[in-house]
Amino acid sequence: MHKNTDFFRIIPFLYVIIGPVWIIGTDYFLTISNLSYEQILFLNRFKGFLFVLLTAILLFVLIKNLRDSKQIEEEKEKLSFLIDTMPDFVSFKDGEGKWLQINKFGAQLFELEGIDYKGKTDKEMAEYTDFYHDALIYCIDTDEEAWKHGKVSRCEEIIPLRDGSNKVFDSFKVPIFNNDGSRKGLIVIGRDITALKEAERKLRQSEKMSALGELSAGIVHEIRNPLAIIKGYLQMGQKKTIKLDEHIDLLVTEIDRINSIVNELLMIAKPTDITFENKNINTIVSEVVQLFSIEASQQKTKITVNDLDQFNTYCSESKLKQLFINIVKNALEAISTNGEINISIYEKNENYFAVKIVDNGCGMEESHLQHIGDPFYSLKEKGIGLGMTVSLSIIEAHKGSLQITSKVNVGTSLEVLLPKVKSVPV
Structure with a gap:
């Protein structure tokens, strides 16, 4: 009992020493670390929660172990000293x-x-x-x-x-x-946590500016190339070194490319209001497959749909069609000839169903997967790099998720999870 009493007597003093060291030390570590914003936010929350929880446990244990009146008075003084020195x-x-x-x-x-x-x-x-x-x-x-x-x-x-x-x-x-x-x-x-919230705000602002800079650089890069081509042909036409009439189709193609980039950027940056309805996912997928039936037949690729279950989802039909058109189109482009694309629709869990698209195309290296969805990132020779960015924004708008696995010379698998309709929202 005597040893326990001595132990509880020194706890407040250890706390006064260790507490500030913990707070200052962990804050300093996070300041100099190269962790991401999400990691810093998580560690800040976790260390604060741990410190407060341990403090609560400590205070509870101290109170519980105050037995006789003399000890209570002594420990109450220590407890008062302890809580008065806390920065909380x-x-x-x-x-x-x-x-x-x-x-x-x-x-x-x-x-x-x-x-x-x-x-x-x-x-x-x-x-x-x-x-x-x-x-x-x-x-x-x-x-x-x-x-x-x-x-x-x-x-x-x-x-x-x-x-x-x-x-x-x-x-x-x-x-x-x-x-x-x-x-x-x-x-x-x-x-x-006033200072922490302000730091979070500044960090978010900094990340937004950084993302804006990267996006601006990508836009400049993607638009500069077709503009350079258009300008070059116009200058040659101005100098009468070529006949512009013979190159109108090329100029229109490059203008269409710029227009395509701008339209997809607008969809990402300022999505239009969309109407959600209760729709059957099997019907939507079947209609998308029908759109590619001729193209698939021409390159001798077989598209198989396995309707294992029928599911309804609360969605924008046009946006989901756009999503699956992007995915199936990418799958066809990954296959040179004599390929297979298998689409399965099945229950994932109580709340979600899955639409899985598997192809036996060229596949991707692991290092490329982490960049899927990044604006202007494309493995295609003439790809804009906004298709998957738009696709991910559509999935997010439908409260879904996407899982991608791929292996070079084996193929790619994409699993789109979407919420099931239990009752039609009013």
Whole structure:
């Protein structure tokens, strides 16, 4: 018992030392790392959640192990010191929602310094401050939600400041129950993530600008080539070195190429409003296959459709046709002659069905798969590189997903997952 007491006595001091080291150290590591935005966001959330959860567990263990009155008084001082040194909002409430303790950070935040809060509810505390009256009343509802869930709950809360700005908190509420299931106490911990949210905003803006730069470079590259050809022929026609009438078809082709690039870019950047209806996917796929029947026959390629099941999906029929036209067209272009394209429609799980298109064409290397869908990325000699970009945007609009596997000289498999219709949306 003596050893356990000594152990619990040193925990707050270890926490005061390790806590700041953890916060500063992990923030520094993420700052200098070369991780992606998604990885940085995930690690920031995870380390914050882990730190707060461990803090809640620590506080709970400390409270649980305060046995006799003398030890309680001693440990209460340590506990108060611990929570007052935390850079987070911390408060304790009993099972009836009455305040037991709040750290200095929380008292300063809600302008409750010097007020006798012990034994008072949020409603009673709200009477002490006009500015934070509504915020404290709101806590009654969120506390009740935590009690109903019966486990750690988490949410983002925005606290207004008198200067007109806001602070954003990643809030955790930890309900504690007695052995008989009655309410014992509630621990509320809120981490100030205002700086993190601002950093995320700036990072997103930076990534948007970077993506815009890459897209602009791609547009310039793709449009410059046909423009150079058109300009060259016009200059030669101006100098009378060629007869423009003999090259009109070439000039029109290059203009059509520019127009095609612009149209596909508009579909990606500013998609038009589309109408969704309850449609049969088997019928849509069959109609797409029929469109390619002559082309497939000419290159001696067999297209087989295996309608294993019939499925309806809430969709834009024209957009899904465009999606499958892009996929089947790519499959035909990957096959030189005497090829096979197998299309299967089957149930994937309770909520989704799959349309799988498999060809025995030239296939792709693994390194190319990760770039599928990137604007202006194409393995075709005269490809624009926007077909799969458009296709992915269509799949995303239909709340679906795409899985691609491929092997050089073996073929490619694309599995499109789309949600099943259980009831037609109104």
